Amino acid sequence: MADIDDRWHRRGPDGKLERTDRYGVGARWLVRWRDPEGRQRKKSFKRKAEAENFAASLEHGLRSGSYIAPDAGRVRVGEWAQRWLDAQRHLAPSTVERYRGVVQTHIVPRWGNVYLSSVTHADVQAWVSGLVEDLAATSVAKVHRVFSLMMAWAVRDARLARNPAEGVKLPRPALPDHRYLDHDQVARLAERCGDHGVVVRFLAYTGLRWGELAALRVGRVDLRRRRVQVVESVTEVNGSLVWGTPKTHERRSVPIPRFLVDQLRPRVEGRPDDALVFPSPRGEVLRVRNFRRRVFDAAVREVGPEGFHPHELRHTAASLAIASGADVKIVQQMLGHKTATMTLDLYGHLFPDRLDEIADRMDQAVCAPNVPHD
Template sequence: MAKRGHGDGSIYQRKDKRWVACLVLEDHTRKYLYGKTRKEVQEKLRTAIAEQKQGILATGPQQTLAAYLDQWLETVHKHTIRIITYQHYESLIRNHIVPGIGHITLQKLTAQHVQSLYNDKINDNLAPRTIAMMHAILHSALDNAVRWSLVSRNITDLVSIPRVTRRHEVKVLNPAEAKRLIEAAEGHRLKFLLILAITTGMRRGELLALRWSDIDFDQQILQVQRTVNRLGKYGFVENPPKTKSSRRRIVLSSIAIDALKEHRKMQDEARALAGAEWVEQGLVFPNIFGRFMDPNRLGELFHGLLKKADLPSMRFHDLRHSAATILLSLGVHPKVVQELLGHSTIVMTMDTYSHLLPSMQKDAMDKMDDALQ
């Protein structure tokens, strides 16, 4: 063993010429630090002693990032998130994070490793929003690793992520186009769902989870209390709305109330026609047998009606944007639109529909001219 320098602690050189520093931990176990030179391990030892005094020294077992992420997701994070979020996280970890950096030991993972992963994904044309979600996963996982004393700090704090831009071009219907779509749906079972989507701005999952018990026809009020998604092996999964603001009360228009009353009569006929095959779940917009409507089937029917109405292709979610755009263009206060859509803040509403502000300002100035002339 080579002679130790004053204040070095336990530093020695092995037969293979590698230098080793040994630090005795509070539980009397030892932590070994390795390097090519005496100076390198001496610096590592000094850092470790300082971290030990601060209570941030990583003392956990060595494992790959892949092994740790699997443990973290299955034993910790899975029980704090929704199934749909869990599936999304698991997919990103399996398809993007693990193939890129999963082989690296957790304790040896650096900001450069993570930054290179993001840069590779950018070069592969992965959406910035997806990379941002990967970053959120790694940041949360490494925060937990710090709490477990597996690493001394969260290196993702040192990583830059690409700027997130809107992934889809928002397409909206004006009032005339919305009316044309509804007219094209005359006689179609989707007509009443489209009316409610356009007049309330409800999300697809909220509409498909809506039950008759959620509607007060006397007060003309609808309660949004749940949402539904179809998730692979899990099938249809119902959850309460994700945020408190999403769980909301919507005052219905007369057009919507009349449509729902007509729809209820037609559903009674469909129930009788299905006979014993009908499964009563109290859904307002079920499939032809009373069960949850498949979101993909809804999309197919929706695109067929767009084509019939000679309207450009768009996502079903764009009906939500259409509802907000129509209301804002009619001068409805943004705070009312925020509450209708279930946005958590008015800032979210205005950021989403900021493209309308110039025309709204022009209307405001025209009104100012009228008032002062």
């Protein structure tokens, strides 16, 4: 229970009430209570109404189990951000580094010296709206997500009653500006890459991420069944290679087109199961930056499109699969997306418009001879 005391006035020698600042300059009303651990706590207020509102909120929190200590949020956002980053060991190192970059570049400059308890929803909305001036809508959403995750962690740690970043309006992202190569463009780009052309073809017709290709071992390739088992990935983080599971942490089986089987055979047959299928010239992990500098970028300058990145071959794989008749679930499985919704968000515009086909089939069903008509 919370008690409110008026103990900031006392009787003087002449019997009159006089002011005392024993509990704080200008303060008059004191709220006392015991927290869930049984410790005696108190907080002072200038006005009785403020003390009563605080006491009522306190009573509700103590009875409902949602009690938040008044000083729990007296942690600066910069300090909290570092604690939160240190606790993300369960994530891929590359993901943690991306979060760290967002924190250092966008969150700490604005919020670093602000207490958690002083962050308001209105201030977060104003900050997010201002980010649009310098960042694309998708980047703004990523910055907001990191900040919201930090604040949600503070809620779970009983430092905040609610997440001030929740419900913030984000800018509407533009449609994805992906570039897709057709079969002829893939062939010409692969030809310009010489002996590394098989890397281009493999990415363009399987949809593996670069880290999955670089980590692929001989024992995971079944040329007879024309399948690749994607079970691990390797990422370069601050110059060091970090091995882990694929992005969604799930294994998947990816089909290999028949024409690629013969090109992969020399890289697979007669080699140890733990050997890399696509090693660097020194037999080590093939790093995307080295591949671009030595082979890929020069080929792109010759055949285009300008500035094309190896990751865009993954988008190409999606477009070629859809054009060949693959449905959304097949494309989701091939690319390793967590949900079909994600696949549709990225590539839904590539699927053929079948509305007329559906209408025609319904028309045929209604007009069939055995269907009664009014």
